[in-house]
Amino acid sequence: MSGTPSPRRGAAIPRRRAVAMLLAGGAVPLAGAPPRRARAQAAADYPSRPVRLVVPFAPGGPTDVMGRVVANGLGAALGQPVVVENRAGGGGNVGVAHVARQPPDGHTLLVASTGFVVNASLFRNPGYDPVRDFAPITELGASPNVILAHPASGIRTIGELVARAKATPEKLNLANPGLGSTPHLTAELLQIRAGVAFVQIPHHSAALAIQSLLGGTTPVGVTALPPAHPHIRSGALRALAVTGEQRWPDLPEVPTMLELGYPGFVSETFQGLFAPAGTPAPVIERLARAAVAALNEPATRARLQAAGFGIRAAGPAGLAARVAREVPMWRELIRQAGIPTEG
Known part of the structure; x- marks a missing residue:
């Protein structure tokens, strides 16, 4: 009785056997995969140029601010210039x-915000x-969103905002930074939970939404905390509530939506x-170490927190978990709000 013949050198391994080898912890040769030494050398040579x-948004918004902070830290760690390019x-x-x-060689990177996971459904x-x-x-980083009112509106609390919206259905204008942004979806969630209807006024950036509020063009709005933060501190805008799990450290007078009787009302812009995809793992690991170290530098951390950013430097696994969690979460809210799919 003859034994099972060994595969010829270079011959394809049958799929069933390959799966069995993988489950058993065996190595399955990958067609066209570069040798481990070549991958290590590529990572050692990285980066070979700037x-x-x-940043997929215009300058001045929270993603652009974070991108420029990270670019400085990465440039110092990598020994090559890291140049921010806005492609709005x-x-x-x-x-x-x-x-x-772009080629998966680590020389083109992306700083994305929550729109990265929202737009997959929008x-x-x-x-x-x-x-x-x-x-x-x-x-x-991640920041709570903040529900805002211009002082001249006379609206001082979420309760007063809801009462005004109920008294003037579909007439109260509310500014947001753009269709599909988490501030836009936060306002949609408030409409669902409070049973009110705003006239949502989307803008092309958080900076433009803030300008609309400051100028009194729109009496209320929702943005991420960072672009609104200095205007709240100065008194130019009134914060009615933040959408984090806790009050913001230097805005202790501003309640959370949870405290105001809206269970589960938590939304962040990250x-x-x-x-x-396909960027070598050693390059990913080097970039993660450099970015985490830059964000944890005490002066940088303090500056970002003062601007309204909470640091979330958890490496590849932490970001992968957030993406996996938020894609279906925002898809369900878009469905509930009846927002039509674009394009």
């Missing part, structure tokens, strides 16, 4: 899709897949650092 850090358009899709198409074809097309490096 690194582009794409399509609610962030233009810049994100651009990075998805657009029929955003031009990218948030899981398939990207390798997570690290979450950078920023994450990504590379195109």
